[in-house]
Amino acid sequence: MTNLTIIGRSPDPEQVQARSRTRRSIAARIRNVGQNRIGALLLLVATAAAIVWANVSTGSYESFWETHLSIGVGDIQLDFTLHALVNDALMAIFFFTVGLEVRREFAIGELTSWSRAVVPVVAAIAGLAVPAALFLLIAGGSGEAHAWGIVISTDTAFLVGALALIGPRVPGRLRVFLLALAVVDDIGALSIIALVYTSDFTPAPLIIAALGLVGVYFTRYLRGGRGPVYATLSVIVWMSFLASGVHPTLAGVAIALLVPVYRPNRRDVEHALDLAHTFRQSPNTEYARAAANSLRESISINERLQSAYAPYVAYVILPLFALANAGVRITPEILAGALASSLTWGIVAGLVAGKLIGVFGSTALLRVLRIGEFGPGLTLDRIAGGAALCGIGFTISLFIVDLAITDENAQNEARVGVLAASVIAFVLATVIFRISDAARPDLDAGQTLARPIDPKRDHVFGPDDAPYTIVEYGDFQCGFCLKASGSIQEVKAELGDRLRYVWRHAPLTQYHPNALAGAEAAEAASLQGKFFEFERGLFADQENQRPSDILRLAGELGLDVERFEADLTNPKVTGRVRDDMLDAEVMGIAAVPTLFINGRRHSGPYDAQSLIRALAADDGSAAPVG
Template sequence: MVDTTERRPRMQGVLERIAEARRGDSSESLAAAFLLVATLLALGWANSPWGWTYDAFWHGRIAITIGGTGIDLDLQHWVNDGLMALFFFVIGLEVKRELAIGELRDRSQAAVPLAAAIAGLAIPAVLFLLLNPSGEEAAAWGVVISTDTAFLLGALAVIGPGRAERLRIFLLTLAVADDVGALAIIALVYTDELHPIPLVVAIVGLAMVWQLRRLQVWRGGAYLVVSLVTWVALHESGVHATLAGVLIALLLPVYPPKRREVEQAAELTRRFRQSPNPEYAREARLGLDRAVSVNERLMRLYQPYTAFIIVPLFALANAGVALDGPTLAAAARSPLTWGIVLGLVVGKFVGITGATAIAVRLRPGGLAPGLTMPQVAGGAALSGIGFTISLFIVDLALAGSPALADEARVGVLVASALALVFGAVVFRVGARLSPQPEGPSRDLLRPVDPRRDHIRGPVDAPLTIVEYADFECPFCGKATGGIRQVREHFGDQLRYVFRHFPLDDYHPDARQAAEFAEAAAGQGRFWDAHDRLFAHADELDVDSLRRHAEALGLDADRLEEDLRDGDEANRVVDDEIDARTSELPGTPTFYLGVAGQPPRRLEGPHDAATLIAELERLRASESV
């Protein structure tokens, strides 16, 4: 691989190292910490002896003019309308990715969080309007519709339950749908007047982005120029300019890397290693970029900026409400303030929890394995943290009334604090009402499902072995011989179930081998691929997998298309999350069961003699 880190701007390198140094929940906690610090700084600044400088600074005007025409905004609105367009652009990239190759691709899996998101948008708005049915305050109903994803995931990492990866995925899916609803409402409700000529220019700009995509233009520079023109045109049209970011993001292509382009990038990299020079370095870098979709590259590029600079800067520019006696007294009496608190704290909790409970009752099995209703309730309570987009809509809905805007901001701050405390309480109460066993449970987390699982033997056999394995794991390869002996011993009385648990830190090719096996399953050849991959566990690189496909007689074009659509990768990740949630110690791990009882994890040796003895014991205990 070519290390291009030094060629990036220094700030980008610093931000990427911040993001890369922490994985999963840690990066989300760090982003939430940046946002919290910025909020506290804004409040401290606005309530300090120099508080008058806060408004003076953010309301200082900056104009950019060319030939007598241009844009004249105060500094706060350059942040809100300009920089936040990049924030909404990243949201749009995430939405597009989830719709194309992520959690929202499988509508059946996304059905419950989608239903919860819709209720989490509607119920808060209804509760808000009960207290503010008319007048200028009623226009602020959009303040209560959206959840702050950064604060939500950061809070979940700190106060959420352990082994809650399924809850995190549920809330992420919900947040994506929540963002779509919030953005649609901003576009439809908070647009004042339309100017047709700039709007036509913006539409032409969006059409040009679509044309660039159709022509398979992969460099970001072309998209950047068109995007800037589109942003200016949309701003001048009267539609909120931040929506330019969302619309452009939804038009950009997203796809898993294409095999041909990956191989070309590898060849260019090999040439550079053999003969290091600037020309080969440039070609290798461009080849690597070309292999990854524009969506993924831009999301990777801009996420650190939005998480650690733009969103905290937005908080610094918008959260600075003066918490003096008159302001707090007005807020305490204000239906606007209490409507926001009611909508966010109560509405989000009731809407998300209630819709999830109804959806699960109508569709049993709608919740992912390991995800419980007490966990959903805790996540729903935390969803009342509606900070970033809530403050954003305050500025749109109440721009003409500074006093009401301050009351609304107080409501957002109070609601976010209450939602955090409420979430912690709900998680604690849920843990007492539905206590989790200390340490990992020995029961199989996800029941065997013939529609989903890969099964050898009769699907209704009375005895079951479930194995979590890794195609590159030498112990798993040896275990396959033992499984063969066990199957020969029990015959049609046994069903064997294989699930994936690729250990990336130890076996770099295991994941692509697992995805290859899933793609082979699409051609009815999973077990053929399974046997061959274990027989050649030291030959799982891309070239070797191509040879395995030829040896198995697989349709190469269909195989590549299936690998690119993301379903195979999602299927492997699904098994992997189950394994991590169950805190499996490694591979291979076996679960043994008998009809009528959930399979339980086998502790200790897993040779053929031990497996046969344990299954015989289970069968004997069942017959008694």
């Protein structure tokens, strides 16, 4: 290696600013975790309130929820109890949001790629089958074998909230896995409710429901006023399901699956930005309305509805459901009956042991067989904790108790089983996560490259057998990354084919609004073999990375612009960027550029001479980099 003179320098004030930004980024993440906890805490409070109410004020709990309400005009009347209003009407909105999430995951989310989907799909199926088998094995002779559906489903709201409360230090990839699993779990639970727990079936009203669903599908083509049309048709479909005997909550799922979902179109976003710019130059109500409408329409109806309904579901509907359904009386006689009941123990075993065995066992088998994708951070010990959390089957479990069991004593025994299983699952998951974290000391956290370099996956510049490797996690709008890029080019000029350089994405979306779009655009360019050319183009003009600028750059580089624009919404492209971001989270990367020298994290200046010195100082002890 050519000797170079090393010049010392004082700390760069820009690095101090970067550290300050890192602290703000961590604070923002803490706030997001806090928001995830609120829904689960409200659900817990409502559950406790229901139990206290049912036991302190004997009779008033049941009499309140059996209060009748009549709604109608003239001869058309709907008569509901408050309990039925919550379970049949409000829960239809909950299942509607579940359906929206299912639709999104299969259209543009984690379940679009088989290699990504196979692990959570298989885990979810095993997590449905094993608990049901355990329940039938234990409670088959209880006279309530028909209630096996109680143990099949995981409560997504509690799952996400509990993961935020007790999850591992780096929960990102585990959270993605569990959410994808929960979507498939919900599909199985909803199918079983429709096929197994539907009584007094009358097919004629479903003809009206089918016509209403056709109308829901074609409503997307209306130029305006879609909201009232969707609302009217949804009420018609819900009432038709109610009249048919099919549980009306399933109407929410059927409607949600027909609501369009898509990634924002770059041209629509650009048009919205132009209208906003026009409004800024000439503020008036006409331009304000046009800009607001354009911004709203650039986001799919599916995602707008999820954002609109999510707070109401988490903060109102699910707590109300818990208040109306979790009010089990806890008397010595009921507890004694539950302890001696095979129904109670079947539910506990199905949810706690069945979910753990089904989810963890199937996932471990796939890992041994090398089937599916397991990214850094999705380790078997963390999966075990997540599998234990899947035993919290609160919402749909209590929902099916009401559908499957008519005897009041058996209902109490089943509810005791559901509540006990949820507590045991939560405690068990806490223990597993604490042991897992204790086995991963912080001393070396993030100091070793988490994902080995894969020439088939990574963006590599330089020969695969080069003795020196630099991996950069960066952001195309980051000025520090631009400086690092220049330094690395100097190092490459000095070392030639002895250096291999790898770029990975870590866009700081909190500070650089176009960073994620730039990363996805570079991935789209890579599908046409021009990643590094696109990278240089983005670095050359960091201030202009709007959608039109990105498309213009693609044209200047000779890309097929039509194909490039289509690839911008390709799940393969978006998934690749997200994988890098999750890897960065695993390694605690919150500021860029972050460099790894021969697999070890580099600390200190990143000028060319400092990097060459770090490369020369490597003694070969670093972990393999691929």
